[in-house]
Amino acid sequence: MTTFAAGAGGGSAAATANAVLVARLERIPVTRRLLMIRVIIGSATFFDAYTVLVIAFAMPKLVTEWNLTPAWVGAILSAGYVGQFVGAIVFGWVAERIGRMPTLLITIVLFVAMDVACLFAWGGMSMLVFRFFQGIGTGGEVPVASAYINEFIGARKRGRFFLLYEVIFPVGLLFAGLAGYFLVPQFGWRALFVVGLIPALLMIPLRILMPESPRWLASKGKLEKADKVVSLLEREAVKEGKPLPEPVVRPVDPRATATSDWRELFRGLYLKRTLMIWALWITVYMVNNGLVTWLPTLYQQVFKLPLQTSLLYGWITSAVGVVASVLCALYIDKVGRKRWYAIAFVAATVPLVILTALGATTATQVVILAPIAYAILQTIAFSLYLYSAELYPTRLRAVGTGFGSAWLRAASSVGPLIVGFVVADLGIRYVFATFAVVALIGGLVTMRFAIETKGRVLEELSP
Numbered sequence: 001m002t003t004f005a006a007g008a009g010g011g012s013a014a015a016t017a018n019a020v021l022v023a024r025l026e027r028i029p030v031t032r033r034l035l036m037i038r039v040i041i042g043s044a045t046f047f048d049a050y051t052v053l054v055i056a057f058a059m060p061k062l063v064t065e066w067n068l069t070p071a072w073v074g075a076i077l078s079a080g081y082v083g084q085f086v087g088a089i090v091f092g093w094v095a096e097r098i099g100r101m102p103t104l105l106i107t108i109v110l111f112v113a114m115d116v117a118c119l120f121a122w123g124g125m126s127m128l129v130f131r132f133f134q135g136i137g138t139g140g141e142v143p144v145a146s147a148y149i150n151e152f153i154g155a156r157k158r159g160r161f162f163l164l165y166e167v168i169f170p171v172g173l174l175f176a177g178l179a180g181y182f183l184v185p186q187f188g189w190r191a192l193f194v195v196g197l198i199p200a201l202l203m204i205p206l207r208i209l210m211p212e213s214p215r216w217l218a219s220k221g222k223l224e225k226a227d228k229v230v231s232l233l234e235r236e237a238v239k240e241g242k243p244l245p246e247p248v249v250r251p252v253d254p255r256a257t258a259t260s261d262w263r264e265l266f267r268g269l270y271l272k273r274t275l276m277i278w279a280l281w282i283t284v285y286m287v288n289n290g291l292v293t294w295l296p297t298l299y300q301q302v303f304k305l306p307l308q309t310s311l312l313y314g315w316i317t318s319a320v321g322v323v324a325s326v327l328c329a330l331y332i333d334k335v336g337r338k339r340w341y342a343i344a345f346v347a348a349t350v351p352l353v354i355l356t357a358l359g360a361t362t363a364t365q366v367v368i369l370a371p372i373a374y375a376i377l378q379t380i381a382f383s384l385y386l387y388s389a390e391l392y393p394t395r396l397r398a399v400g401t402g403f404g405s406a407w408l409r410a411a412s413s414v415g416p417l418i419v420g421f422v423v424a425d426l427g428i429r430y431v432f433a434t435f436a437v438v439a440l441i442g443g444l445v446t447m448r449f450a451i452e453t454k455g456r457v458l459e460e461l462s463p
Contacts, residue, residue, distance in 0.1 A: 020220045022459055023247035024230050025214060026154040030161060031236045034152060037210060038161070041145050042168040044108055048138045049172025050179075051111060055080060055131060056293040057180025057314065058189035060300045060307055062127070065189075070301075072124045076419045077293045079128040083135020085229070085409035091140025092402015093262060098396065100148040100213045104141060111137030115197045119190055139409050142169070143401040146385035151215040151394065152233075155457045157289050162386045163329035169382055170322045173292070177315030180296070185308050215458075219394040262399050265392075270400075270462075273391045276449040277384070277404045280341065283442030284380045285363030286411035287348070287435040291374050292317055294419040295366070302428055303363040313363065317371040321378035328379035337387050338450040341380050348376040351437035360429045370432075378437065384408075390453040393462040 028034075059073060068076070084170040087107065095103040114134030146166070153161045176192070183191040217226035224336045237244050265274045296314035299305045305313070332340050351369040358365050385401065392400035453461055 017223050019249050019459075020247070021214065021218050021223065021226055021230060022457070023249040024234065025152070027245050027247050028154065028230075028233050028238050029242040029244070030153075030157060031233060031240055031242065032231065033236050034161075037152065038149065038165045040345075041104075041149060042165045042209060044104070045142060045165070046168045046172040046175070047147055047196060047431045048111065048141050049169040050176045051115065051134065051138055052080065052084075053173045053176040053292065053318070054180070054192045054196055055127075056296055057176060057184060057311055058192050059293075059297050060310055061184055061189045062124075063297065063301070066124055068124055073297060074419070076124060076128050076131060078414070078417050080131040080138070081137040081289070081409045083132040084139025085135075085406045087139030087141075088134035088143050088402045088409055089408035090136070090402075092143055092399040092406075093227035094140075095144045095147065095398035095402070097339060098393065100144055100151075100209055103144050103398075104148070107137045107141035107144065108133075109137075111141065112197065113137075115193055118193045119197075122395045135409070139405070140402070142326055143385065143388075143405045144398050147389050147398040147401050148213050150386065150389040150397070151213040152459070155455055159386060159454060160329060162389075163325075163332060163383055166382050166385055167322070167325045167329050170318065170325045172380060174315070174318040174322050177311070181308065181311040184311065215394045238311045262396070262403075264396060265400055265403060270392065270396070272449060273451070274400065274403070275393060276445060277388050278407045279445040280380070280387075280442055281404050281408040282411040282451075283345070283382060283438050283445070284377050284384070284411075285408045286414055287352075288374055288377050288381050289411070290414075290419050290435065291370055291429075292321075293461055295370065298366070298419075298428065299363055303366075305363055313367045316367060317332050317374050320371045320375040324375035324379050324380050328383055332379075332383060333454055336452050336454045337383070337390075338446060340383075341387075341450060343442055344376050344380050345439050345446060348373045348439045349436045352432045352439065355432040356429050356436065358429075360432055364397075366428075373435070373439075380442075387433075387453065390456075390458065390461055391451075393459070396462075 041326075055077060059077070062068060062076075066072075072395065091103050091107055094106075111134050112139060117130040118127065118134065121130055146162075149162055149165055179192055179195050183195070211227070211229045213233070214226040214229040217223070217229065234244060252350060264270060292314070295317055296310045299310035299313050300307060328340070351373040355365060355369045355373075360366055385405070388401040388404045389397050406438050418434060419431050422428075422434065
């Protein structure tokens with residue numbers, strides 16, 4: 001084993017052991033097991049995304065079946081996001097206490113159970129309640145999964161590896177659109193919830209086979225268990241014939257093994273990071289989820305398009321978001337987080353301003369320009385889990401990401417409500433004007449307060 005680097009020995013014995021473990025973990029190549037972890041966690045995240053958006057494609061049918069007003073539509077669409085707000089905060093805290101894997105298992109059981117309940121919804125109020133509780137499960141799963149994936153991968157490979165996992169979320173959104181297009185006209189809205197149920201159930205036993213995060217184990221003083229996980233990964237790398245260089249041990253702050261205290265999010269250097277990442281979550285998701293959840297209904301209600309055409313146009317928005325997300329995953333490690341976000345926020349305002357100027361008077365205008373804005377912002381939306389996890393140390397990573405993504409849920413609940421009220425009172429063009437202003441605010445916050453994290457070890461970024 002490599003001896004401890006100069007300057008690292010000044011810390012406690014626990015910090016020293018943690019530094020060695022981190023060094024060993026950082027040099028591990030991407031093995032088949034790590035790819036399996038990405039696939040399994042990605043599969044669960046896929047169905048989380050499907051669950052989040054499926055209501056948007058069921059809604060045109062529900063509006064007719066239950067005689068829902070625009071206010072009721074906005075409330076039902078928002079209910080899931082309010083639940084996700086609660087789940088992100090609660091389960092982020094739980095994951096710091098009991099571990100990443102037990103928390104992930106609890107969240108998936110909850111959202112699968114509520115998927116069953118949605119099948120038996122009989123009106124607007126019952127669907128609102130079931131979607132709220134389902135949101136608690138989906139809101140808890142994604143930030144904890146993001147922290148978990150980040151904690152296995154070294155600095156040089158982290159961006160691409162993580163985002164190729166995270167791209168499964170917009171693919172799940174895309175799949176929801178496809179399912180809506182083909183199933184709703186033929187089999188009704190309940191078929192969408194059946195599709196989301198069976199694959200999600202298959203994920204539960206797979207979760208049991210996953211190892212706990214070695215970084216989390218080490219942060220809790222469970223160094224022997226952490227060592228077993230890292231040793232397993234090292235043996236598999238050797239067995240697969242992949243290079244395993246000598247670990248380069250760097251100093252690790254003694255606080256790396258300190259007890260988690262959520263109040264630390266609002267102290268010292270983390271206060272600015274916390275407020276900054278909250279602002280990014282709020283601005284990007286207020287626009288994107290406001291757009292993607294309402295567009296199928298707008299096409300049908302405002303532009304009087306047939307149901308299948310409305311669903312197809314909604315699917316196009318999700319499809320271009322997936323393409324943009326893949327490009328982001330491949331290039332964000334080269335461009336950098338801060339530069340990418342600043343450019344994307346500002347660029348997204350252009351199609352939104354054009355739609356405002358044109359008046360958004362035709363479905364053609366909307367189906368061309370709205371997906372462009374959505375796709376640009378989607379590169380930020382789906383990669384903020386990566387960025388959030390990089391801003392905090394292991395003791396705060398899940399709760400910090402959870403708090404940040406909780407504002408995602410709050411903004412997502414506000415977005416559909418804004419669309420509902422603005423369309424009813426002012427007209428559709430002012431929806432896009434509002435969203436352009438919100439995106440511009442996100443760009444200004446990024447340029448002024450964001451930090452660059454690409455290529456840096458997690459423990460160096462966040463003591």
